[in-house]
Amino acid sequence: MLQNIFFGLSLGAVYSLIAVGFALVFNILKFSNFSHGGVMSFTAYAGYLAYILLFDGKITGVTMFVAVVLVAALVGAVTAVGIERVGFRRLRRNQAPVIYYFISSITLGILLENIITIFASSNFYSYPVFFSSSNIQIFGTSFSIADFVTLLFSCVALGLLLFVLYRTKLGLGVRTVSFDVNTASLMGIDADRVVMATFAMSGALGGISGVFLGMNYSLYPQLGQLVVKGFIASVIGGLGNITGAVIGAFLLGIVEVGLIGMVGSGLMPACVFVVMLVFLLVRPQGIAGKIVQEKA
Amino acid sequence: MDYIYSILTLTGITMIGVMGTYMVTGLTGQFSFGQAAFMAVGGYVSAMLTLRFGLPFPVVALLGAAAATLAGWLVGLPTVRLRRDYISLVTFGFGEAIISVLNNSAQLTGGAEGLVGIPKRVDLPLVLVSVICCLFLVACYKNSRYGRQSLALRTDELAARSMGIDVNRMKLVTFLFASAITGYAGVLYAFYSQYLEPGYYNWTVSAEWLIIVFVGGINSLTGAMLSALVLTTLPELLRFASSWRILIYCVIVLLIINYRPNGIFGDWEISRLWKKKTSAGASKA
Numbered sequence: 001m002l003q004n005i006f007f008g009l010s011l012g013a014v015y016s017l018i019a020v021g022f023a024l025v026f027n028i029l030k031f032s033n034f035s036h037g038g039v040m041s042f043t044a045y046a047g048y049l050a051y052i053l054l055f056d057g058k059i060t061g062v063t064m065f066v067a068v069v070l071v072a073a074l075v076g077a078v079t080a081v082g083i084e085r086v087g088f089r090r091l092r093r094n095q096a097p098v099i100y101y102f103i104s105s106i107t108l109g110i111l112l113e114n115i116i117t118i119f120a121s122s123n124f125y126s127y128p129v130f131f132s133s134s135n136i137q138i139f140g141t142s143f144s145i146a147d148f149v150t151l152l153f154s155c156v157a158l159g160l161l162l163f164v165l166y167r168t169k170l171g172l173g174v175r176t177v178s179f180d181v182n183t184a185s186l187m188g189i190d191a192d193r194v195v196m197a198t199f200a201m202s203g204a205l206g207g208i209s210g211v212f213l214g215m216n217y218s219l220y221p222q223l224g225q226l227v228v229k230g231f232i233a234s235v236i237g238g239l240g241n242i243t244g245a246v247i248g249a250f251l252l253g254i255v256e257v258g259l260i261g262m263v264g265s266g267l268m269p270a271c272v273f274v275v276m277l278v279f280l281l282v283r284p285q286g287i288a289g290k291i292v293q294e295k296a
Numbered sequence: 297m298d299y300i301y302s303i304l305t306l307t308g309i310t311m312i313g314v315m316g317t318y319m320v321t322g323l324t325g326q327f328s329f330g331q332a333a334f335m336a337v338g339g340y341v342s343a344m345l346t347l348r349f350g351l352p353f354p355v356v357a358l359l360g361a362a363a364a365t366l367a368g369w370l371v372g373l374p375t376v377r378l379r380r381d382y383i384s385l386v387t388f389g390f391g392e393a394i395i396s397v398l399n400n401s402a403q404l405t406g407g408a409e410g411l412v413g414i415p416k417r418v419d420l421p422l423v424l425v426s427v428i429c430c431l432f433l434v435a436c437y438k439n440s441r442y443g444r445q446s447l448a449l450r451t452d453e454l455a456a457r458s459m460g461i462d463v464n465r466m467k468l469v470t471f472l473f474a475s476a477i478t479g480y481a482g483v484l485y486a487f488y489s490q491y492l493e494p495g496y497y498n499w500t501v502s503a504e505w506l507i508i509v510f511v512g513g514i515n516s517l518t519g520a521m522l523s524a525l526v527l528t529t530l531p532e533l534l535r536f537a538s539s540w541r542i543l544i545y546c547v548i549v550l551l552i553i554n555y556r557p558n559g560i561f562g563d564w565e566i567s568r569l570w571k572k573k574t575s576a577g578a579s580k581a
Contacts, residue, residue, distance in 0.1 A: 099514075100557055103553060106506070276385075284377070
């Protein structure tokens with residue numbers, strides 16, 4: 001029981017990284033960024049490559065794990081900034097309707113996935129094992145170390161993000177632009193730079209979650225489609241709300257682990273769908289309770 | 297020759313599926329990532345009715361489309377009231393749910409191994425006739441009061457509402473019509489390929505249909521149909537590997553979205569040629 005709750009928490013931690021990466025971009029540009037999934041697949045592969053090419057045999061254990069995560073975060077940030085440049089910059093200049101952003105993000109997601117398929121084939125790869133012993137004993141119950149590390153790292157990453165958002169000048173800029181782009185520009189904020197920084201942060205989170213997903217499942221091009229979990233979580237939490245997204249993600253993780261116990265993993269997507277539908281009917285504005293208005 | 301026939305038949309079926317996507321996206325501006333799941337519903341329901349109860353093809357075709365409409369109603373009713381982002385999420389979840397149910401009811405649907413032994417009832421002429429009939433229906437719908445109201449609400453929901461358009465009802469009606477057409481495409485596919493498997497209906501199919509609609513231009517039914525025709529036949533004929541094909545699609549879409557946001561055809565419709573002639577004729581008279 002305790003073990004299951006813990007597993008749910010660690011799953012929720014990964015989902016919360018995805019959901020926050022998703023919510024960050026939603027916050028600023030007011031659209032659901034599906035290219036985030038592509039970034040996640042891409043970085044998961046990048047982490048794997050970094051392990052094979054750079055770190056294999058030289059460092060081990062926790063150091064290697066940290067190194068792989070850092071590389072993935074860096075690659076994620078760069079990829080996301082690139083995506084912004086290719087996919088959204090021009091749309092923002094043209095003040096295109098939201099649906100174009102949406103289509104552009106989906107297309108970029110599919111594009112990244114297929115680039116991976118072409119260059120790395122659609123085979124499954126298993127991620128390196130970072131920790132020699134897989135379980136630790138606390139109070140007579142054994143917990144998986146991978147879950148523990150996932151939870152720890154996710155919390156650190158989220159804490160860092162919240163610090164940047166609420167304690168730095170850059171974060172103030174992000175919050176201002178998410179309030180209103182034009183007013184922000186009038187106040188002397190370089191909106192382009194803020195948007196780029198947001199994408200970089202979102203990409204870095206995507207990179208970390210990519211590595212965790214690769215560890216939990218195995219490595220395959222469609223790995224990034226798990227971005228939907230982040231989407232569901234941020235809908236539950238209230239679209240664009242960071243704290244809401246984190247709460248929603250942890251809830252989703254625990255509910256999923258519970259459902260796997262009850263109905264098995266095969267029917268789990270169907271059950272999650274029903275839960276989500278009921279939730280949307282009862283409380284469409286999400287837990288956080290602020291509904292984002294479509295701009296007229 | 298058989299090969300060309302089969303490509304044409306499959307292209308026809310894709311065109312009908314794209315019509316459904318065109319209605320949801322082009323008319324009401326919503327994104328359905330589960331459109332292929334309605335195809336699955338139509339296909340599986342009709343195939344199972346034939347296999348279990350031996351009902352004749354025209355009856356099961358109707359029932360298949362009806363089942364897809366019912367599924368569309370279940371999905372659409374709660375979502376049309378919500379933000380546009382939600383409908384894509386809900387349809388996506390619906391698609392995944394349908395696949396997981398199909399995979400996990402092996403006794404009934406054959407599970408992941410697929411449903412075999414469906415009699416062949418569909419050939420190229422029937423598909424062609426179906427394409428023309430559906431195209432006619434969709435074109436009429438676009439020009440009807442319903443279609444115009446849908447277009448109005450796509451452009452600006454608030455303004456449409458203030459003009460007295462029942463926005464939610466309009467979205468639902470269009471969504472249901474689209475589900476029925478997509479369900480029918482599923483029936484055609486089932487009775488043409490004689491074999492169904494859940495994996496065929498995942499969300500990438502729905503996404504590919506969306507891309508096709510966008511390449512043609514979301515304002516133009518003609519554009520959507522021509523791009524469906526070209527984008528599904530050409531790669532088959534030139535035998536591109538499938539991931540390269542999708543890669544090229546994606547690049548095309550990105551170029552179009554950035555440099556020609558209304559798609560290749562803009563809002564041009566083929567019926568304009570004919571209309572221009574008649575109006576010229578009328579002014580002469």
